[in-house]
Structure formats: structure tokens, C-alpha cells
Amino acid sequence: MIPVENFLILAAVLFAIGVLGVVLRRNALIVLMSIELMLNAANLTLLAYGRARHDATFQALAFLVVAVAAAEAAVGLAIVVGIFRNRHSTNLDELTLMKH
Amino acid sequence: MDEFPLYLIPLLPLCGAAINLLFGRHLPRAAVAAIGCTAVAMAAVLAWKAFALLEHAGPSGVLTASFFEGDWIYATEASGPSLHIGAGLLFDRLSGVMVLVITTVGFLIHLYSTAYMEDDPGLARYFGYLNLFTGAMLILVLGDSLPVTFVGWEGVGLCSYLLIGFWFDKEQNAYAGRKAFIVNRIGDFGFLLGMFLLFSATSTLKYSELGAADSMGALQHAFLGKWSFAAIASLLLFVGATGKSAQLPLYVWLPDAMAGPTPVSALIHAATMVTAGVYMIARLHFIFAIDPFVLAVIASVGAATALFAATVGVTQKPIKKILAYSTVSQLGFMFIGVGVGATGAGVFHLVTHAFFKAGLFLGAGSIMHALAGEEDVTKMGGLARRMPITRWTFLVYCLAIAGIFPFSGFFSKDAILAGAFAFDADVPGFPHWLGFAIYAVGLCAAFLTAFYMFRAYWLVFGGKFRGDPHTFDHAHESPPAMTVPLVALAVGSALLGLLGIPEAMIAHANLFEEWLAPVLASGHAESPHLSAGLEWGLMLCASGVALGGIFLARSLYANGISPTADRIAEGLPRLYKIVFNKYHVDEIYDLLVIRPLRAVARFFWKVIDGLIIDLILVRGSALVVDLVGRGARFFQSGDVQRYVVGVIVGTGAIVGISANWTACNAAPFEVTVAGADVTVHARGMSPGQVARPKNQQLEYSFDFGDGTGEGKPQPSSVGKHHYDAKGKKTITVRVRDPRWDTRSKESRTVVIPGVPAEGRGGVR
């Protein structure tokens, strides 16, 4: 059996890649995808712990996370479409209106 | 008796003030004047009625009333005296006399004002203030306790300020008002302190209770250093009196107060308010009489003021200034009276002075009215024929103040001087001839009084007109509203003295003293009586001195300013100059008090307020906020990705810190073997260990692998063991973190060489 730690480390790395994508990419679509990566990393962590504890509650939580991720993706993509329609760009560098 | 609505006496003028001040601007001018006069007239009628009731009540009768039931000021303490002050009024023989004077003279002056202030745009304001003053003054004299009196005391001070600066569009007038207010505050401070001291000794401030035996005893036997409470409290109250009654050294505001309208000078700064100090001392005479030293101080200050102000009055040119210094001087006489124990005489002089000095001021107002506001007596003259009523009444006042028989001033001044002559109380710190010295000073002052008053009289009415002839052509007698009060006051000035005929003339004819005797008798001994011959001698002496002053004035000023008068002034240039400039007292005060104060104020303005508060604190804090804001604005870039970075950094910090808290790790540990003894140093640390609280220390337990089993958990990370047999041993260390109940275990195998024969070998 593979030790739980392996899954956890894998999740950590996946999460880190997601963060890098969010921080470093300009394209709002890619950023949304990176957020999905991070959510999946979180799911993976939950499932790993669930296995380690033989507790199916973690899986229920992961299920809820999936549902939330679906809602997030839908709204996020809608916003991206809306912004694109207004500004003809999905470039995050240009979307800096939320400031002083 | 109790049903008499005493509270209406001060309330009526106050109501008049409220109406005139609130709605006066929208009322016709006649209505304003009518309201002002009616309010005081009604108060006067009530006062006479109360007076009649009092007369029926016998020698010890009093009328009492209260503005409202229960306590006005109320404070209790678990231990110590409790404070209960009601808003009570007391109408006894002393305050009754005062109320009569205030309402009667006040009414006459109100009447006079209707004509004098006829064309003034601020008529409603004027009558409002005047009524307010009358109400406050009535509260002052009617108060049955010091706090109630103090309300009136402050009220009249406020009205005085308002009326001195009535024509406030002239900076000089506003300045005079401020000066009066500030100088009075110094006195009021003394008054307050005296009041507190009295309360601390006696736990009461009611006049009737203060006079009770136990309060007097407490005052006499409580000492602060070598001074009795009574002495200190009386001296402090006297400071208050010097402020209000314009005595040395706080008299400086009164001459400047002439900036107000002339009827105001007559009412406030001659007849009523300035006598408040005398009234207060008379009211509390039993406390002042406890320590003869205090009385000697009062009499000395009074005498000094009387002479000092009289000398200044001799040289002044504006008629109101002459009268102002005359007032200061006459107030000095009153203080001599209350100081030498002739309290009744002091109060008597207060009453007569109220009439003739009010009359003098009103007469001066009439003259100025006729001469288009001209004040300088050296630019008047020859008005006798133009203004006959003013002239004859003015003459009566002058005779009264000079003390010519049988005018009122003769009797009251003579009573005071006789009291001073008889004053031989043995006071420590004062020479035994103090009484005689005060008498002599008083006589000098009386001489000067006669002189300067008749100087003014002849300069105004005698000789030929010295001013602008055009003005003279327009000079005319004043309207009846002004002459009627003049005549009424002249009658009073002429006849009031008959209430106080001395014993030497007609036995038991001193009605005034007898009237006041029940109030003033308690507390101190009967004032010493002089033999009839001596008293006659004193009277003749005083009359002679007064006549001398009049004749000197006549010879110098009867036909204009004679060359002799100028020669005298030129012959004594320095003396004349100093006196003319009022002994430079204002300048000295300016140098000693005002300038240092201004320097301090300037320092606080420029350095404390301007530099420290405004610049460093206010602008500095704004600057800090601005800088922080500028810094913080950098973080709010609107760039979502930067915000994510913030989240990451925060997460990293949380994880880093909590990792320090949660994880514990047994490995690696060090083993030192010395023969059969092993020492285990377990680090048992998490990465980047931070200090832990005491109840969350890691717990270590050691298993040395020789069948002794696992040891008990211990906070120390050092384990020691002695092996009985040599060989390979497995040492296991367990660490537990009590905070999260996480555990960690680490094992290592060591070789125990057994007990060494020689030396010690350490193997790791």
C-alpha cells in the first residue's frame, strides 16, 4: 500500500502549480483553470486523509467541494464572458479597476 | 407670614428681562420701556408691602420664602457633612432696607432711562439687561444662604459686564466691560474660597444657621496654622467684597465702567451693585467680628481707598470720572463703617449714598444730555440758568455728599466717623491709635469730597460757558421723565438723614440704627458710645472740614477756573501729574499682571497650541495617516494576482507558525555512553522551535531496551540510565505534544561496553 504521505505531497505540488498559474498568468481563463487545479489538490488531500482514517466523511466533503467548484467555474466563466464583452480582453493586467 | 410671595420680587424684573430680551425687538419702543418700568414698579410695590408686613412682625420677625420646594444643590457623602442648599429667600430688616433701596432707586432710574435712552436702537436690550440686573441684585440681597447670594452676585457681575459694554461697537467700551468682569472674577474667586471654607467648618451656608452658636464655635475653634477659620474665611470673603465694591486694590474697573450709559452708572456702579460687598459684610458681620484683626484690615482698606480715590477725584476732568472716584471713595467710607464695628452706620451710608450718588449720576446724565454728550467739566459752565431743576437738585446732592447739615450725608458720614473715632479695639499687628488714624484719614477724605464735588458743581453751573458756544445754544432742561427722578432723589437725599439722627442731638431718634439693631446686634458688642460733648465736637469738626472744602472750591472755581487753581497745579507739577494719572495704578497693573499674563498666553498660543498641538499633533497625525495611506495604497493595486500573493504569504505564515506549534519530532537524539552509564539527549523539536507555554511543554519518555520498560513521561529531554549488563541495546525515545496530542517515536541501537576497567571511553 502506498503511504498516505505520498498523496499528500502530490497534492501539495499540484496546489503549488495551481498557485503559480493564478499568480503568473495573464489570461483569465488560464487563471480559472489554475483555480480548478487548486481545488482538485484540496480534494486529493481530503481523500488521502479519509483513507488514512478510514472515514468516508472526507469523501462527502470532497463531493461538496466538487459541487462548489462547478458553481465557481460557471460563475467565473460567466464573469469572464461579461468582461470580454465590455472590454474586449481577458487580460488580467488590464482589469485593475478595483483600486483606490 | 409665609404666604407672602416674596419670590415675586426678584421674579418680576426677571420676567420683564425675559420679555424684553426675547421679544423686545418686535415690540414698540413705548411697550419696551413700559414693560421695563412696570416690572420694577411692581417689585417695588411688593417690596413696600413686605416691608409693612415686616414692621408689624416685631423686632425679630422675618419673611421667608423659597423659589421651589426641596434642595437646589444636594450632595451627600457616606462619611462627612452632607450639603443641602435650598433656593430660599430671607426678608429681614437688613435685606428689607436693601430691597427698598434697590426697587425704589431702581424704579426712578428706569423711569429716567425711558427719556435718556429714547433714541437708542438697543432700547429693548437695554431694558432687558437693566431688569435682569435688578432681578439679580434682588436675589443677591434676598438670598437666605451664601450660594443663593452668590447667584445674584454673579448675575449682577454679568449684567454689569453687559451694560458697561452696552455700546460694544466701540472697542474701548468692550474693553472696559471685560476689565470689569475679569477684575470681579478675582474677587469672586475669594468669595468662593471663603464660602467653601465656611462650609468645611460649619457644614452649612445658611445665614441663620451660620449665626447659630455651634457654627460660630466651630469657626472660632478651627484653626489653619495660627489663623482661625473665621479669620481666613472672612478675609477671603472680603477679597470678594473688594472686587465687587471697588476697594483697593481691585477698584480699577469702576472708573472704566463709566463707559456704559449714565443711568447704568447710577444704578449699578453707584447705588446698588457696588454696595453688594458692604451688604455681604453686614450680613455676615457676626463672622467678621470674630477676629478683630479682620475688622481692622477692612477699616484700613476702606480708609485708604476713601482717601486715595478722593485725591484722584480732585484732578479728574470728565464728570463721570469724578463721580466714579467719588463712588470708590464713598464705598471706602462704608467699609470704614463696617470695619470699625459701626455696621449700622455703614449700611446707613449705603442707603443715603444710593440716593445722592444715583442723583449725581442722573444729574450728570442730564447735563451730558443737554450738551450733546460733553463730559469734560472744564468745557462747561454757566448752565445754572439753562437747567434750573438739574442745577438745584445737583446742589442738594452735592451738599448731601459733602455732609452739610441737615442733608442725609451729614448724618451717615458723621456716624461712620464717630464710629472710627471710637474704635479702639486692641488689635495685634495694628497700633492702638488705629481708630484715630482712620478718623483723620476719613476727615481728609471728607474734606476732599466736599472740595471736588463743589469743584464739579461750580465748573458746570457757575461762571461762563467754556465750550463750543453752538452747543450752549442748544442746552436745555431735560424732559420730565428725567427731572422727576432727579427731584425724587433730591428729596430722598435731603431728608433720609433724619432717620438716623445721632443720640447727641435728640435721644432715641436714630430710627435707622434701632430698626437694624435686631439683625446687627447679635455677634458683637454694642459699639462704644461717645459722650455727647465729644460727639458734638466731632460733628462740628466734620461740618467745618466740609465747609472748608466747599469754600476752597468756591474760591478756585466759582467763576470759571481761577488762575490760582492753575498755579497750584503748576506749582506741584509732579504731584499733580501723578494724581492726575490716577497714581499710574493701571499702568502698574499692566506691567505686573497683564503683560506677564499676555506673555504666558502668547507662549501657550505660539508654542503649545501652534507648534505642539497644531503642527506636531494635528498635522503630524494627519501626516502619519497620509503616509500610511500612501504606503497602503501600494497594496491596493486592483491587481487580483497581487492580492493572491498576499493570500499566499499569509497562508505561508499561518502554516509556518502552526507547524512550529503542532509538529513534534523525536529525531535525532544523541547518546553518550560512559561505561555502563548512558545519557540520552533528545532534541524532540519541531523545525524552528519556538518557546512554548509552560503547560504545553513536550513530554519525553525513554525506553532503554533492557526490560525495565518505558519510563514515565517527563518534561526534560535528557534521559539517564545505568545498565547492569553489557551488549547491544535498543533505546527508544517517545515524544508527545500535549497541545495536539501528536506523538513521535525514534529508536537507536547502542553497544554498551560494560564497566570499564580503567578510564572512561565515550562513544557516540
Add this chain to the structure above:
Amino acid sequence: MGERIAFWVCAVMIIGGALMTISRKNTVTAVMSLVMTFFGLAAIYTLLSAHFLAAIQILVYAGAIMTLFVFVVMVLNRDEVAPWALRGIVGKAIGIGALAYTIALTVLLLGSTPGFLASTRSYKSGPPPEGWGGVADVGNILFTKYLFAFEAISLLLLVAVIGAVVVARIPRHVEVAAPADQKPAAGQGGHG
């Protein structure tokens, strides 16, 4: 051993896919790489005995969410000239440093201390019992203990659907901007 190989294959698939996702200029490539990652994750879930979740992963992520992404990419597909957002690079470097620190800490705790996880109280060694992680197991928990959360999530999804429609639709006021008297009733039926 087979398990181990499967794990590493999946791990490579996941990490590789993820790296491709964040590094491609072409959005379509990125989406496809993401799909690869999701498949890898689904496989990993089966290794963790979470069979139900593995199925959900395929259905929801690879099926629904990715379809959504592909649609949007089709709508706004344009290659980027400069894909990397290098603005505020110092701050980002600090952030990445913090991230690295966090990961390193995790790895240090988990990797270098083999007994760490096992030392926690509720850790159980050995494979889970038969049927664990199946639909019955998860459904049992979801519809009993977490029923409220489940219903709340369904409401959230409804809100998200309405919200997405509201945000993404073409706003009507663009057309009605003309003066009212010129177009009396034309604006009413225009865009249903």
C-alpha cells in the same frame, strides 16, 4: 508493486498536465492538458479507494466543467502575445517564496518524518474495509449527517446558474438607449 507503478504514472500525468495547463499559450491546449490532469486524479482516487469520487471526477470535471471551459475558449479564443503576468514581479517572487516555504515545510514534515502521520491519534494502518468509499457509503453520510449541506449546495448551484445567466447575457439597455418616443413598443419583445 502494481499499485506503486500506477501511483507514479498517475502522479506524472497529474503534474505534467498541470504544468502544461499553466504554461501553454494556446488555451485549447491548456484545457486539454487540464483534462489529462483530471483523468490522472480520477485514477489516483481509485487508488485511495474513493471509487464514487473517481466517477464524479470524470463526470463533473472532465465532463461538465471542461465542456464549459471549451465553450468559453471557443467564444473568446485568441492566442496571447505575452502570456506571463510579470507586473509586480518582486511581490510575486515573495509570494512564490512563501509558497515554496509552505510546500517545503509540508514535505519536510511528511517526507522526512515517516512516523509523523502515524503518530496522530486516528491514523489507521492497512487498507480500508471492503465497500468503503462506494456510492452507498458516501450516500449514507451525505443524506444523513450532511443533508443540510447537500441541500444548501443544490441551492448554491441554482444561484450560480441564475447568476451566470445574468452576468453573461447581452444587456438589454444597450438597445433601449434611444429616446422613448421614437420606439414606442419595439424594445419589449426584442431579446427574450
